[in-house]
Amino acid sequence: MAKLKMLVAFGAGYVLGSRAGRERYEQIVDKAQGVWHDPRVQRKASQAQGVVQEKASQAGDVIAEKAGHAASQAGNAVKDKLPGGDSSPTPTTTTSTTSSTSSPAASGR
Numbered sequence: 001m002a003k004l005k006m007l008v009a010f011g012a013g014y015v016l017g018s019r020a021g022r023e024r025y026e027q028i029v030d031k032a033q034g035v036w037h038d039p040r041v042q043r044k045a046s047q048a049q050g051v052v053q054e055k056a057s058q059a060g061d062v063i064a065e066k067a068g069h070a071a072s073q074a075g076n077a078v079k080d081k082l083p084g085g086d087s088s089p090t091p092t093t094t095t096s097t098t099s100s101t102s103s104p105a106a107s108g109r
Contacts, residue, residue, distance in 0.1 A: 035041060
């Protein structure tokens, strides 16, 4: 019996709370829309959008510059590793020829 009373009380509280909650929600939404549509708010939002676009453009320029610089450095590093690369001296190679005679005794035949 106590559980039934508790469930009924919970259900009644839920229904009453949701009705009041919905009404309050509608009030908040109406107020927020009124503020958003205010010309002063729209003017500030437009200014903020312009600032963000300007800063994003500047950031894009900096990123492109740094990426180009990094790519150039990476390309130079690869050239340094390759024989005949622009930045490294030409390696000199010496080859030595050794002759060996193979005899049937040495090869195990």
